[in-house]
Amino acid sequence: MAGRYEHFVHGADIGVRGIGPTVEEAFVQAARALTAVMVDPDRVTPREPVAIAASAPDLETLLVDWLNALLFETATRHMLFGRFAVRIAGDRLEATAWGEPIDPLRHQPAVEVKGATMTELAVRRLPDGSWLAQCVVDV
Amino acid sequence: MDTSRLVRVDEATWKLEPEGAMRVPAIIYGTEELVREMDEKVLEQTRNVACLPGIVKAAYALPDAHWGYGFPIGGVAAFDADAGGVVSAGGVGFDISCGVRTVTTGLDRSEVAPVVEKLADALYAAVPVGLGRTGQIRLSDAELDAMLEGGARWAVAMGWGDPADLERIEEKGRMAGADPSAVSKKAKERQRAEMGTLGSGNHYLEIQVVDRILDPEAAAVYGLVEDQVVITIHCGSRGLGHQIGTEFLREMAIAAQRYGIVLPDRELACAPLRSELGQRYLGAMRAAINCALANREIIDHLARGVLRRMFPQAKMALLFDVSHNTCKLERHRIDGEEKELFVHRKGATRAFGPGHPDVPEPLRKVGQPVLIGGSMGTGSWVLAGAPTSEEKSFASAVHGAGRAMSRHEATRQYRGDQIVAELRERGVVVRAPSMRGVAEEAPAAYKDVDAVVLAAERAGLARRVAYLRPIVCIKG
Numbered sequence: 001m002a003g004r005y006e007h008f009v010h011g012a013d014i015g016v017r018g019i020g021p022t023v024e025e026a027f028v029q030a031a032r033a034l035t036a037v038m039v040d041p042d043r044v045t046p047r048e049p050v051a052i053a054a055s056a057p058d059l060e061t062l063l064v065d066w067l068n069a070l071l072f073e074t075a076t077r078h079m080l081f082g083r084f085a086v087r088i089a090g091d092r093l094e095a096t097a098w099g100e101p102i103d104p105l106r107h108q109p110a111v112e113v114k115g116a117t118m119t120e121l122a123v124r125r126l127p128d129g130s131w132l133a134q135c136v137v138d139v
Numbered sequence: 140m141d142t143s144r145l146v147r148v149d150e151a152t153w154k155l156e157p158e159g160a161m162r163v164p165a166i167i168y169g170t171e172e173l174v175r176e177m178d179e180k181v182l183e184q185t186r187n188v189a190c191l192p193g194i195v196k197a198a199y200a201l202p203d204a205h206w207g208y209g210f211p212i213g214g215v216a217a218f219d220a221d222a223g224g225v226v227s228a229g230g231v232g233f234d235i236s237c238g239v240r241t242v243t244t245g246l247d248r249s250e251v252a253p254v255v256e257k258l259a260d261a262l263y264a265a266v267p268v269g270l271g272r273t274g275q276i277r278l279s280d281a282e283l284d285a286m287l288e289g290g291a292r293w294a295v296a297m298g299w300g301d302p303a304d305l306e307r308i309e310e311k312g313r314m315a316g317a318d319p320s321a322v323s324k325k326a327k328e329r330q331r332a333e334m335g336t337l338g339s340g341n342h343y344l345e346i347q348v349v350d351r352i353l354d355p356e357a358a359a360v361y362g363l364v365e366d367q368v369v370i371t372i373h374c375g376s377r378g379l380g381h382q383i384g385t386e387f388l389r390e391m392a393i394a395a396q397r398y399g400i401v402l403p404d405r406e407l408a409c410a411p412l413r414s415e416l417g418q419r420y421l422g423a424m425r426a427a428i429n430c431a432l433a434n435r436e437i438i439d440h441l442a443r444g445v446l447r448r449m450f451p452q453a454k455m456a457l458l459f460d461v462s463h464n465t466c467k468l469e470r471h472r473i474d475g476e477e478k479e480l481f482v483h484r485k486g487a488t489r490a491f492g493p494g495h496p497d498v499p500e501p502l503r504k505v506g507q508p509v510l511i512g513g514s515m516g517t518g519s520w521v522l523a524g525a526p527t528s529e530e531k532s533f534a535s536a537v538h539g540a541g542r543a544m545s546r547h548e549a550t551r552q553y554r555g556d557q558i559v560a561e562l563r564e565r566g567v568v569v570r571a572p573s574m575r576g577v578a579e580e581a582p583a584a585y586k587d588v589d590a591v592v593l594a595a596e597r598a599g600l601a602r603r604v605a606y607l608r609p610i611v612c613i614k615g
Contacts (some may be wrong), residue, residue, distance in 0.1 A: 011178060011206035012542040038270060057393065068385050075329045075378045078271045102271030109270040110576040111546065112339040112615070114233040114381040118392060118406045119208040136208065138233045138381075139340050139546070 005033035008120075010136045015120055016067070017134035023059065023123065024086040026133035027066055031084045031097070034067050034116070037137060038074075038109045044082030046098030055092045059123040062093055063133050067116035070097060078102050080109070114138045140167075140177040151202070151598035152531075155182065160403065161189040168532070168598040169202035173590060176543075180206040181213075187403045188216050192411070193224025195473060195480055199532050201487055202594035203541040203586065207232070208388075209406035212486035215535045217471065219480055220412040225400065226420055227409035228391055230483035231466050233384035235424055236431030237342075237375030238462035238488075239510035240308075241521065241607070242439060244446060245454035246368040248348045251610070254449065255568050258346060259611045261445045263570035266344055266438055267336040268615040272572070274335035276437070283327050286334070287319040290429030291460075294436035299335075301443075301457070304436065306499050308460040309489065312436070314429050316468075318422025322379070323386055326423075329378030330430060335437035339576060339615030341512070341539070342374040344442060346611035347519060357505040357523045357604045361458055369607060370442050370455075371519055373512040375464065376431035383427050387420045412481055424466060435460060458521070459508035463488045463538035471533055482533045490524035490536035490601045498524075509601045511592055512539045514585035515569065515577075515614060516562045519607045520592045527599035536601035540588035549584040550575060558582075562612070571614035580614060 003020030014037050018029025035041040052069045056062040070081060081099035102109060119136040126132055145153040145167065153174055155165040165185040167174055181204045188210055189198040195217045204213030209229030218224030251258065267274050276299075278286060286293045291312035294300045305312035337344055349367045352358045363369075376383075391408035394416055395401075400409065410416040439457070446453050466483045473480075491498050491507040498507045506524035513519050517540070528534045544552075555574025558581050562569050571577050595601050 007547055009545040009547065011180075011545075012212065013208075014546055061389065061393070064389065071385075072325060072329065072382070074270075075333075075381075078273070080271075104269060104271055104572045107271075108573040108575060110339070110573050110579055112270040115385040115388075117208040117233075118388065118408075121405070138208070138384075 003029040005029040005036065007033060010120060013136050013138055015134060015136045017132065019130055019132050021130055023131045024088055026131035027063060027086045028084045030063060030067065030133040031070055034070060034113065034137060035081055037111065037113055037139065039080055039107045041082040043107060044080045045100045046083035047100050049096050049098050050077065052095045052097055053093065057091060060121050063123050064116045064118060064121060064135060066093055066095065071113055071115060073097065080107060111139045140174055140179055140182050142174055151594055155186065157189065161186055163189050163194050164197045165189050166197045167200045168594065168600065170594045170597065173202050173594050177204060178206045181211045184211040185214065187407055188214065190403055191225055191407065191409060192400060193218045193222040195219050201537045202598065203537045203539060203591045205541045207485065209404060209408065210485045213537065213541065214485045215483065215487045215532050217480040217482045217533050218412065219478060224412050224481060225409040226412050226417045226466055226481055227407060227483060228384055228387035228420060229406050229408050230485055231424060232464040232485045233381050234375035235380035235384060235427035235464055236462040237464045238431060238435065238460060239371065239373050239512050240435050240439060240460035241458045241510050242370040243362045243456050243458055244368045244370065246450055248366045248368060250450060251368050255610055258449060259568045259570050261449065262344060262442060262611065262613050265441045265445050266613060268613060269339050269572040272336060273332040276334040278331055278334060283330065284319040286433050287322060287426035287429050288317055289313055290432035291436040294433040299440045300436040304457040307457040308432060309462055312432055314425045316421065317425040317429050319426050321419045321422035322383060322426050326379045326382035329382050333377040334434060335441060336377060337374050337438060337615050338377055341580060342615050343515065344438065344613040345371045345609045347371055347607040347609045349605055350518065350608035351606040354523065354602060354604045360502055360505045361508055361521065361604065362456065363521065363605045371607065372435055372438050374435060374438065376427040377434060379430045380427040383423045387423065390416065428462060428465060431462060459510060461488050461510050471529065484535050486538045487535045488538050489534060490528045491534050492524045492526040492528050509536045511537060511588065513588035514540050514582045515580050515612050516565065516567045516582045516609060517588055518609055520588065520603060521605045521607065522592060522595065522601035523604050525599050525601050528601060531599050537591050537595045540585040540591055542584060543586045544584040546579040549581050550578045553578045553581040567609050567612055569612045569614065577614060
């Protein structure tokens with residue numbers, strides 16, 4: 001089963017949701033959902049890899065940390081990311097995000113995401129055995 | 140929101156008496172229509188805020204309140220450090236000290252109208268907007284710290300602003316008690332190239348016309364004349380504030396247990412005012428307030444440069460600069476006794492009434508200007524703090540229209556280029572880097588700002604002074 005992502009409605013903000021066969025794939029899809037708030041992830045050429053590491057007391061906090069780490073890289077490197085690889089071992093995440101510098105004309109980025117929040121935050125197994133990873137992001 | 144559980148106190152005031160773990164009542168301000176349109180979550184979140192340690196008098200939701208994270212957006216709550224009170228990163232928000240400033244220009248609509256397209260192009264070229272655009276300014280570590288200490292005063296000293304502005308900015312342009320050492324390296328890194336940038340989403344730079352004056356006396360004191368052109372800027376503390384919000388929300392959520400605080404919702408993350416974490420957050424949050432004040436001063440400076448070149452006859456002066464995501468130590472009277480309280484305003488504007496000593500002397504007799512941003516194309520309001528605002532809401536009023544439709548729904552219903560064309564028909568010239576961004580900010584995606592300000596007036600928070608109609612809108 002391939003992973004997928006979607007957005008859900010939350011008042012003034014947006015919820016990002018990743019679903020996949022493993023918790024790692026759910027995190028990858030949540031990251032794609034995050035990029036999709038700003039730009040279509042398929043329009044981002046994954047040519048430059050950036051290494052990201054995070055650790056947290058629980059998987060849910062780890063999801064927030066992962067998304068916030070991506071936002072930090074977006075803000076400081078002025079890059080967008082479209083492809084991701086995630087490994088989770090215990091309370092630690094190690095990942096690579098591939099992307100390219102933001103080109104305002106070509107990417108036409110919509111709203112800038114300010115931060116991932118703990119609202120509607122969940123990382124859990126669904127009845128069909130797949131994993132869901134979601135939270136609301138502040139825009 | 141189901142109003143059956145609320146007691147209607149007057150035309151625009153609704154109250155939920157304490158129940159369960161609530162320490163104080165929850166009070167919702169708004170007309171029946173606005174309160175009914177509010178999400179149920181607004182009441183739930185206001186009730187949750189009413190459960191926090193050291194809260195004083197009541198937890199408030201204002202007429203533009205909507206579902207936030209932890210605290211509602213459009214929420215006010217004051218805490219007493221002597222009573223075990225707390226400070227909450229979620230009670231301030233991610234965009235710390237996001238706010239609005241309005242500048243009078245002395246120009247008449249007829250002087251600007253013939254060159255409005257050229258003016259829009261020049262402003263769009265001068266002010267960096269949108270994701271991935273950086274400013275001309277790069278700050279060293281020492282300069283970043285000086286900015287975080289000095290706020291708009293720092294910007295003025297660097298030559299990016301008019302010294303006369305400082306009297307017309309909350310805290311006279313510099314928030315005291317800022318602690319740059321409490322701001323992480325990451326937060327500073329995010330800001331290094333972002334000074335003087337507008338950001339995106341609902342942030343904007345507009346050229347507006349004073350369309351209607353409802354209170355001639357206050358308008359005269361504020362220097363507002365019908366058909367006069369003004370500049371209005373809505374933005375905040377950029378990446379630095381977002382990073383501080385992110386980091387402290389996480390740290391407070393994890394630390395709450397250690398402080399013995401039972402949170403009805405993890406997002407209510409807070410720390411005792413008298414704790415190392417609480418004090419560190421206050422130091423960082425105040426530094427972010429200075430960042431926002433400096434940022435608005437610089438953007439204003441860039442915009443005024445454009446107007447000065449195009450209209451050498453312009454006489455520009457700051458009307459006022461307000462912040463609507465803050466926590467500030469203020470003196471308020473509780474049961475006849477004056478107390479020092481930490482007032483959280485998340486999506487709420489301070490609104491001191493007439494005679495308040497913190498309102499600049501020339502404006503004092505009519506009360507503090509309260510600047511309310513509308514949606515793209517629907518204009519802004521200038522209000523004045525009401526004499527009753529102190530008693531009603533720790534001197535607070537609304538901050539904007541608030542969204543009525545999700546971004547996804549807006550892009551489903553509207554196309555950016557159509558919105559731009561329709562607004563042009565209505566006399567608003569839009570410049571924006573992203574047509575999807577424009578569709579997400581479609582005027583119809585927002586609540587009716589006129590209804591929100593009318594409700595604020597009826598609730599006794601602020602009174603309407605003037606309506607400002609945009610003619611140029613620069614969007615991020």
